[in-house]
Amino acid sequence: xxxxxxxxxxxxxxxxxxxxxDDDPVFLRIMSQRLENFKHRDSSTMEITVIAVKxxxxxxxxxxxxxxxxxxxxxxxxxxxxxxxxxxNQITREFGNLPVIVMSSDTGKEHESxxxxxxxxIQKPIKATELAKIYQLAVTCKRNGKSTLWxxxxxxxxxxxxxxxxxxxxEQDNLVMTTKKxxxxxxxxxxxxxxxxxxxxNASRKNKKIKANxxxxxxxxxxxxxxxxxxxxxxxxxxxxxxxxxxxxGLDKAVPKKILEFMNISYLxxxxxxxxxxxxxQFLRKxxxxxxxxxxxxxxxxxxxxxxxxRITEPCYNNYTSSSWYGTSLNNRSCYSEPGHGxxxxxxxxxxxxxxxxxxxxxxxxxxxxxxEPHRLGSNLNxxxxxxLNYSSQNEGRRSFLEPTANKTSQTSQxxxxxxxxxxxxxxxxxxxxxxxxxxxxxxxxPGTNSYKCSISTQQGILSAYGSSTSTQPGIRSHxxxxxxxxxxxxxxxxxxxxxxxxxxxxxxxxxxGMSSYENLTLNQPEMNNxxxxxxxxxxxxxxxxxxSNQLGLSSHGIxxxxxxxLKIYGTETHxxxxxxxxxxxxxxxxxxxxxxxxxxxxxxxxxAYKPQPHPRSNATAQPNIEIPQQENLSLYDEFGNxxxxxxxxxxxxxxxxxxxxxxxxxxxxxxxxxxxEMNQLFSLEKDDDWTFVNTNQGHSIGETSNNVAxxxxxxxxxxxxxxxxxxxxxxxxxxxxxxxxxxxxEYDFMDSLFNGMNGKGFDDPRC
DNA sequence: TAACTTATCT
DNA sequence: TAGATAAGTT
Numbered sequence: 001x002x003x004x005x006x007x008x009x010x011x012x013x014x015x016x017x018x019x020x021x022d023d024d025p026v027f028l029r030i031m032s033q034r035l036e037n038f039k040h041r042d043s044s045t046m047e048i049t050v051i052a053v054k055x056x057x058x059x060x061x062x063x064x065x066x067x068x069x070x071x072x073x074x075x076x077x078x079x080x081x082x083x084x085x086x087x088x089n090q091i092t093r094e095f096g097n098l099p100v101i102v103m104s105s106d107t108g109k110e111h112e113s114x115x116x117x118x119x120x121x122i123q124k125p126i127k128a129t130e131l132a133k134i135y136q137l138a139v140t141c142k143r144n145g146k147s148t149l150w151x152x153x154x155x156x157x158x159x160x161x162x163x164x165x166x167x168x169x170x171e172q173d174n175l176v177m178t179t180k181k182x183x184x185x186x187x188x189x190x191x192x193x194x195x196x197x198x199x200x201x202n203a204s205r206k207n208k209k210i211k212a213n214x215x216x217x218x219x220x221x222x223x224x225x226x227x228x229x230x231x232x233x234x235x236x237x238x239x240x241x242x243x244x245x246x247x248x249x250g251l252d253k254a255v256p257k258k259i260l261e262f263m264n265i266s267y268l269x270x271x272x273x274x275x276x277x278x279x280x281x282q283f284l285r286k287x288x289x290x291x292x293x294x295x296x297x298x299x300x301x302x303x304x305x306x307x308x309x310x311r312i313t314e315p316c317y318n319n320y321t322s323s324s325w326y327g328t329s330l331n332n333r334s335c336y337s338e339p340g341h342g343x344x345x346x347x348x349x350x351x352x353x354x355x356x357x358x359x360x361x362x363x364x365x366x367x368x369x370x371x372x373e374p375h376r377l378g379s380n381l382n383x384x385x386x387x388x389l390n391y392s393s394q395n396e397g398r399r400s401f402l403e404p405t406a407n408k409t410s411q412t413s414q415x416x417x418x419x420x421x422x423x424x425x426x427x428x429x430x431x432x433x434x435x436x437x438x439x440x441x442x443x444x445x446x447p448g449t450n451s452y453k454c455s456i457s458t459q460q461g462i463l464s465a466y467g468s469s470t471s472t473q474p475g476i477r478s479h480x481x482x483x484x485x486x487x488x489x490x491x492x493x494x495x496x497x498x499x500x501x502x503x504x505x506x507x508x509x510x511x512x513x514g515m516s517s518y519e520n521l522t523l524n525q526p527e528m529n530n531x532x533x534x535x536x537x538x539x540x541x542x543x544x545x546x547x548x549s550n551q552l553g554l555s556s557h558g559i560x561x562x563x564x565x566x567l568k569i570y571g572t573e574t575h576x577x578x579x580x581x582x583x584x585x586x587x588x589x590x591x592x593x594x595x596x597x598x599x600x601x602x603x604x605x606x607x608x609a610y611k612p613q614p615h616p617r618s619n620a621t622a623q624p625n626i627e628i629p630q631q632e633n634l635s636l637y638d639e640f641g642n643x644x645x646x647x648x649x650x651x652x653x654x655x656x657x658x659x660x661x662x663x664x665x666x667x668x669x670x671x672x673x674x675x676x677x678e679m680n681q682l683f684s685l686e687k688d689d690d691w692t693f694v695n696t697n698q699g700h701s702i703g704e705t706s707n708n709v710a711x712x713x714x715x716x717x718x719x720x721x722x723x724x725x726x727x728x729x730x731x732x733x734x735x736x737x738x739x740x741x742x743x744x745x746x747e748y749d750f751m752d753s754l755f756n757g758m759n760g761k762g763f764d765d766p767r768c
Numbered sequence: 769t770a771a772c773t774t775a776t777c778t
Numbered sequence: 779t780a781g782a783t784a785a786g787t788t
Contacts, residue, residue, distance in 0.1 A: 231781060275781055
């Protein structure tokens with residue numbers, strides 16, 4: 001005992017922080033000085049810091065940062081903004097039951113103060129003896145962070161004044177020392193979270209062993225337990241800061257030291273951060289585990305992985321920044337995971353072989369009843385920031401579901417209710433959810449990735465909506481309808497105006513940048529494929545209907561009107577620039593060879609355009625000598641009037657399939673010497689064989705494709721024929737290659753299984 | 769040996 | 779459960 005006591009005395013300093021609030025600057029200064037200068041007990045074991053603030057507002061703002069660091073608050077009663085008791089109540093609301101002592105020269109406020117839950121009352125002017133009592137109370141608060149001093153059950157004790165309280169201290173010490181282990185854990189937990197005890201004095205295991213040899217109730221020993229680190233509470237703000245740090249550093253690079261440096265909180269230690277980081281990673285792991293329920297039902301190759309197109313992973317309108325936490329984790333690692341990883345899989349967070357997937361959030365975290373939001377019910381995480389998602393203006397201000405907690409709103413549901421920012425919802429989820437996957441509906445402002453039911457307006461569903469997606473939902477895929485301003489990529493339902501959906505199996509309305517439509521396309525739709533009509537200014541590549549003026553569609557099975565630089569037409573052309581015509585060609589149709597607007601652009605989620613440019617890796621002097629229509633005929637303008645540009649590499653060329661390449665009429669192109677290498681690189685992807693889907697030869701092997709490449713080493717000639725020597729039926733139409741029927745079939749099977757047993761709607765299978 | 773991760777404790 | 783701490787690893 002003597003040894004341990006000496007040990008403690010040498011190594012332990014009890015740091016106590018007292019915040020004094022008074023609008024009287026003179027009193028505030030004097031009070032602070034006297035408190036700091038006051039020596040109580042053994043000063044070698046105590047270190048007092050006074051935080052002086054001039055009003056309630058400053059007190060509250062200070063507490064937001066230093067809540068865990070403040071052991072006692074001493075406040076004047078009469079202050080301009082709110083009086084001391086109002087401040088106390090506000091502190092309780094925001095930070096839990098921090099001990100507050102009220103000071104006033106008005107002794108009539110003592111009873112009111114104590115009745116309202118103040119820890120004590122001190123009459124001004126403050127006497128020196130009162131300072132000692134303040135100290136003693138602060139020490140008590142510090143040491144008895146988990147004592148019953150602040151509990152509701154003990155609330156009546158607040159009727160006693162400070163002297164009485166202080167007299168209780170030794171007994172409370174004994175009580176704490178002897179009954180601590182007997183207290184149910186739930187008690188200590190609730191105390192920690194609801195009462196906001198700044199610190200506890202749990203000894204380490206080693207210390208426990210030592211302490212076992214020390215008589216309990218030894219006041220000196222209790223006061224000077226060694227290395228008793230304050231048990232910090234990760235408040236919302238603190239956790240927000242933690243998340244900001246992770247976002248800033250990047251999840252993969254975020255280690256305790258860096259996080260700590262970023263957070264720059266004086267009382268935080270690296271161990272604190274490490275511990276929290278561990279819990280956070282465990283949380284993410286849980287998210288993944290919980291999410292496996294959904295991910296098993298979902299594609300495993302990122303966004304479009306129900307298609308075996310692992311490379312087609314970037315939605316048109318995402319502008320992810322690698323520096324953002326959301327970008328590096330959620331987007332890059334989950335939604336846009338590399339081929340070979342399951343959806344959302346990442347190994348960043350684990351050293352184990354088990355990949356960490358964190359694209360789904362367990363409900364307990366959604367509801368914020370867990371470690372990382374212990375003080376609230378329901379989610380109050382924020383939504384993705386616009387800079388990360390670069391979605392429409394409706395999404396402004398959104399941040400990640402794990403972003404700091406601005407715009408926090410009250411929760412209305414413990415399970416999948418409104419304002420939940422969770423990742424996964426098995427049932428319906430209401431407004432403002434940030435969930436990535438919802439098996440229920442998604443309401444407005446839900447940046448959910450997947451929804452198995454309806455998604456309504458301003459939902460940022462990245463991946464899929466298996467229900468409807470309504471206005472301004474940037475869902476990439478919808479199996480039901482997408483309404484205006486939905487930059488969804490694929491829709492199995494209708495797309496209405498201004499939806500840059502890539503694929504639609506139904507109608508596309510104006511300004512929809514969908515790549516494919518199985519129905520009609522209206523104005524300003526830069527889709528690639530259309531099985532319906534194409535109206536003017538649609539730079540589609542393929543239309544199974546008519547093409548009207550100024551349509552840069554490559555292929556039309558219908559009529560091409562003047563100034564259409566379409567390559568192929570199966571109907572009549574007038575003044576079209578189409579090269580191949582299975583009908584009539586009229587004057588001013590300069591179309592010679594126009595291979596593709598969209599193969600790589602589709603892969604890269606670029607708008608359909610054609611503008612030959614040097615391949616990044618090719619010699620600028622070795623440009624392919626391709627006869628192409630004038631650029632003015634080919635350059636496409638997006639809806640904003642911007643010229644869309646594509647790189648002039650092989651990926652930008654949609655190789656006509658073999659039937660075409662066997663055509664009589666040929667056009668020769670000089671290709672760069674590295675063309676073959678480039679093409680091989682493009683078409684021989686190691687990671688997955690599914691990549692061959694983008695080979696527009698539609699099921700033909702790479703070798704077959706290579707027939708088009710002359711064997712000469714230095715001056716390879718690409719014998720590209722865009723003519724057909726025989727008519728193709730629509731099913732073979734080359735530009736549909738990206739919608740591999742087999743893949744679609746797989747997806748339909750997937751969807752069938754997904755919706756099997758679901759009441760109500762499934763998705764609209766265009767093949768039916 | 770500092771820093772990190774994981775396991776364990778309370 | 780949340781956080782601290784021990785133990786093992788890099």
